[in-house]
Amino acid sequence: GPDVWGPNGNDYMNNDPRYDFSRIGISYNTHAPAGAAECRAGDWVSVHYKAKLTRDLREVSDTRTNPNTDHQPVNFVLGASDTFKCFDLAIQKLHPGDNVTLSCPSYYAWGGARHEAELGGGIIPYNSDITFDVEILDCNREKHFDFNVNNVQ
Numbered sequence: 001g002p003d004v005w006g007p008n009g010n011d012y013m014n015n016d017p018r019y020d021f022s023r024i025g026i027s028y029n030t031h032a033p034a035g036a037a038e039c040r041a042g043d044w045v046s047v048h049y050k051a052k053l054t055r056d057l058r059e060v061s062d063t064r065t066n067p068n069t070d071h072q073p074v075n076f077v078l079g080a081s082d083t084f085k086c087f088d089l090a091i092q093k094l095h096p097g098d099n100v101t102l103s104c105p106s107y108y109a110w111g112g113a114r115h116e117a118e119l120g121g122g123i124i125p126y127n128s129d130i131t132f133d134v135e136i137l138d139c140n141r142e143k144h145f146d147f148n149v150n151n152v153q
Contacts, residue, residue: 009101016093024090025103029133032097039091039139041079046137047087048073054103054129060117068118073137084109086132094136102132 008014009027016022039045051061063074076082078091086104094100106112109130117124 009103012093012100020085020089020108021093023105023108024086025101026090026093027101027103028098029101030097030099032095032136036095036097037139038093038095039078039136040141041088041092043078043139043141044075045078045087045091045139046073046075047091048135048137050133051109052131052133053124054131057131058117058121059119060121060124060130062119066118078139084132086130087134091134091136091139096136096138099133099135102134104130104132106130 009025011028011031012026014021014024014026048063049061050059050063052059063069064071074083076087079088081088084104086102086108089108090100090102090104106127106129109132110124110128112126114126115124116122
């Protein structure tokens, strides 16, 4: 049925009545394995993401190709305002192994702040809505990540 609380996406129905959660759209590309625990505020989270401008789909950031981050995932404490507000909110609804597309209003991403596009192309236009493709690698209560960052077997 229709989502009365905010944006819907593929395989996701927002039933959280809180206003902040109602502003973000979540579409699943891949689901986590069955039984995976949901990420919670206070967890250490590790993600890879691509950020695109919603209006023209120009890619402005990608953790896998950005030489400034040495192609490493981003690690942060969920809900601690260490990253985008959109991530702090949406990832609380996700699990390690989920691969999703998030539709985020500008005020939950870069908003009116001046920010240079990491992949070139100048300044990200102020107040741009952003579409993030996010892969949740891990979320833990303690700072421990169970993946090989150098992709060495």
